[in-house]
Amino acid sequence: MTPIDGYPILTTAAMRAAEEACGDPAMLMERAGAAVAAAVGRLAGGSAILILCGPGNNGGDGYVAARLMTAAGHAVRVAADDEPRSALAIDARRRWTGPVEPLGTALPAPILVDALFGTGLTRPLENRTAAALHRLADAASLRIAIDLPSGVATDDGTVPTMPPRFDVTLALAAPKPAHLLQPAARQAGRVRVLDIGVPVTGDAHVLARPVLPDPGPESHKYSRGMVAVVGGDMAGAAELASLAAMRAGAGYVLYLGEGQGPPHGLVRRRWSPDALDDPRIGAVVIGPGLGRGDGTGARLATAIGSGHELVIDGDALRLLDVDAPRTATTILTPHAGEFAHLFGKAWGSKIDATRMAARRADAVIVHKGADTVIAAPDGRVAVSAGSSDWLSAAGTGDVLAGAAGAMLAAGLPPFEAAGAAVWLHRAAAAVCGRSFIADDLAAALSRVR
Numbered sequence: 528m529t530p531i532d533g534y535p536i537l538t539t540a541a542m543r544a545a546e547e548a549c550g551d552p553a554m555l556m557e558r559a560g561a562a563v564a565a566a567v568g569r570l571a572g573g574s575a576i577l578i579l580c581g582p583g584n585n586g587g588d589g590y591v592a593a594r595l596m597t598a599a600g601h602a603v604r605v606a607a608d609d610e611p612r613s614a615l616a617i618d619a620r621r622r623w624t625g626p627v628e629p630l631g632t633a634l635p636a637p638i639l640v641d642a643l644f645g646t647g648l649t650r651p652l653e654n655r656t657a658a659a660l661h662r663l664a665d666a667a668s669l670r671i672a673i674d675l676p677s678g679v680a681t682d683d684g685t686v687p688t689m690p691p692r693f694d695v696t697l698a699l700a701a702p703k704p705a706h707l708l709q710p711a712a713r714q715a716g717r718v719r720v721l722d723i724g725v726p727v728t729g730d731a732h733v734l735a736r737p738v739l740p741d742p743g744p745e746s747h748k749y750s751r752g753m754v755a756v757v758g759g760d761m762a763g764a765a766e767l768a769s770l771a772a773m774r775a776g777a778g779y780v781l782y783l784g785e786g787q788g789p790p791h792g793l794v795r796r797r798w799s800p801d802a803l804d805d806p807r808i809g810a811v812v813i814g815p816g817l818g819r820g821d822g823t824g825a826r827l828a829t830a831i832g833s834g835h836e837l838v839i840d841g842d843a844l845r846l847l848d849v850d851a852p853r854t855a856t857t858i859l860t861p862h863a864g865e866f867a868h869l870f871g872k873a874w875g876s877k878i879d880a881t882r883m884a885a886r887r888a889d890a891v892i893v894h895k896g897a898d899t900v901i902a903a904p905d906g907r908v909a910v911s912a913g914s915s916d917w918l919s920a921a922g923t924g925d926v927l928a929g930a931a932g933a934m935l936a937a938g939l940p941p942f943e944a945a946g947a948a949v950w951l952h953r954a955a956a957a958v959c960g961r962s963f964i965a966d967d968l969a970a971a972l973s974r975v976r
């Protein structure tokens with residue numbers, strides 16, 4: 528049972544290809560069932576287990592696990608409505624010698640294991656199946672899904688049928704998009720990968736802890752990274768971005784706009800068209816609090832023309848022409864509304880849509896939300912797993928933009944810089960607890976950096 532950070536994310540087709548490259552499918556199912564049995568056995572302690580088996584190979588995994596856990600001395604019951612259809616599942620069912628109860632009348636058990644459907648779900652669950660799954664899950668004290676919660680669409684995280692909320696989902700071989708993308712991800716609970724000996728690769732990964740440069744004896748404020756934050760109508764938002772850049776580790780943050788006050792380490796200057804002419808600037812952050820009034824378009828044009836690496840956020844995303852050529856390295860940080868404004872109606876999964884957008888804009892895109900997806904123009908994708916819902920507060924996006932500026936100015940390449948900022952942002956939210964405000968979040972970046 529391994530945490531998912533850093534794992535490749537595989538679609539149904541990629542998973543099938545990886546399985547096929549592995550040889551004997553019966554051996555794979557036996558391995559999958561054995562891995563499930565070991566994990567569920569550990570999670571269950573000594574409590575009784577009820578396994579719900581579906582007609583495909585997900586059900587097959589359930590029958591194998593039931594046989595192995597019974598042999599290991601666990602109290603296991605099996606419930607199923609449909610006879611197995613795939614050859615592998617038929618064989619696994621045949622080797623389960625215990626009774627199979629109907630789903631509709633099965634009594635609950637403290638440990639509920641959902642092996643109804645995995646990557647092969649093609650349509651919503653039948654009402655009676657969904658009702659039995661919810662009834663038995665509600666009555667259990669621990670809910671475990673095998674591979675995926677039954678009812679979710681593997682490749683885009685939509686929910687043809689809303690499953691119960693699971694405590695743990697045991698992803699076979701690799702995480703799938705539905706383990707990360709909402710609304711499915713929420714129902715999966717904690718996701719752990721079970722290694723079943725299938726080698727997996729891909730260009731989309733779960734965001735992993737970044738490797739960040741620490742200052743050394745030779746460091747000075749400019750070598751740590753200088754970030755310029757372009758202000759505008761709402762000083763507070765740009766100040767939050769500035770504070771976040773400082774707390775994320777920038778050595779020198781220059782705030783270009785109106786407003787006074789702490790922190791005293793923030794260097795404040797009025798905006799002027801030559802304000803970005805300093806070659807020591809490592810990154811420019813523009814958008815938080817910029818507004819859309821007179822002169823804001825000119826500020827954006829100056830920032831783009833400066834040749835400095837850029838983080839473009841908030842209001843600047845409303846002013847940007849994504850198709851116009853830019854020479855400088857750029858990170859764009861749209862939320863869903865800004866993404867739709869820039870790129871139109873998305874097709875496919877959030878992963879597909881963000882990858883396409885990065886190619887089109889020739890920029891790293893941080894597509895924010897409860898399931899933040901980061902994509903590079905070369906096709907690489909990183910998806911952040913499980914951040915705090917308390918991030919849904921005004922100003923938290925400004926904090927992310929400032930952190931991204933600090934990472935760029937520290938010398939990280941743009942895809943890595945964006946990933947590091949999202950990681951730090953999520954970690955800072957985790958230490959902030961509940962009902963924090965964006966100012967707390969910016970301050971907490973120091974604690975997780």
Ligand SMILES: NC(=O)C1=CN([C@@H]2O[C@H](COP(=O)(O)OP(=O)(O)OC[C@H]3O[C@@H](n4cnc5c(N)ncnc54)[C@H](OP(=O)(O)O)[C@@H]3O)[C@@H](O)[C@H]2O)[C@@H](O)CC1
Pocket residue numbers: 542546555556559581582583584585586587588612613643644645646647648649650651652653673674675699700723725
């Ligand atoms: N990853 C790996 O390396 C390994 C993966 N393994 C496991 O295999 C799983 C994938 O297996 P799978 O392809 O057989 O799909 P699965 O999800 O069991 O369901 C398909 C069946 O359900 C049916 N069906 C579909 N929707 C339905 C609905 N709403 N209501 C009713 N029926 C519905 C569908 O039939 P049809 O659409 O033709 O009617 C078909 O019969 C995977 O998640 C993992 O657990 C391991 O065993 C080995 C190693």
Ligand SMILES: Nc1ncnc2c1ncn2[C@@H]1O[C@H](COP(=O)(O)OP(=O)(O)O)[C@@H](O)[C@H]1O
Pocket residue numbers: 841862895896897898899914915916917918919920921922923924925926927952
């Ligand atoms: N429900 C949620 N769960 C986790 N993270 C969220 C959630 N809602 C928003 N976020 C994160 O909070 C930030 C909000 O940014 P944004 O929408 O730009 O707000 P603002 O412009 O007010 O700063 C983003 O980083 C986003 O990923």
Ligand SMILES: [K+]
Pocket residue numbers: 585641642643644645672673674675676677
């Ligand atoms: K399942």
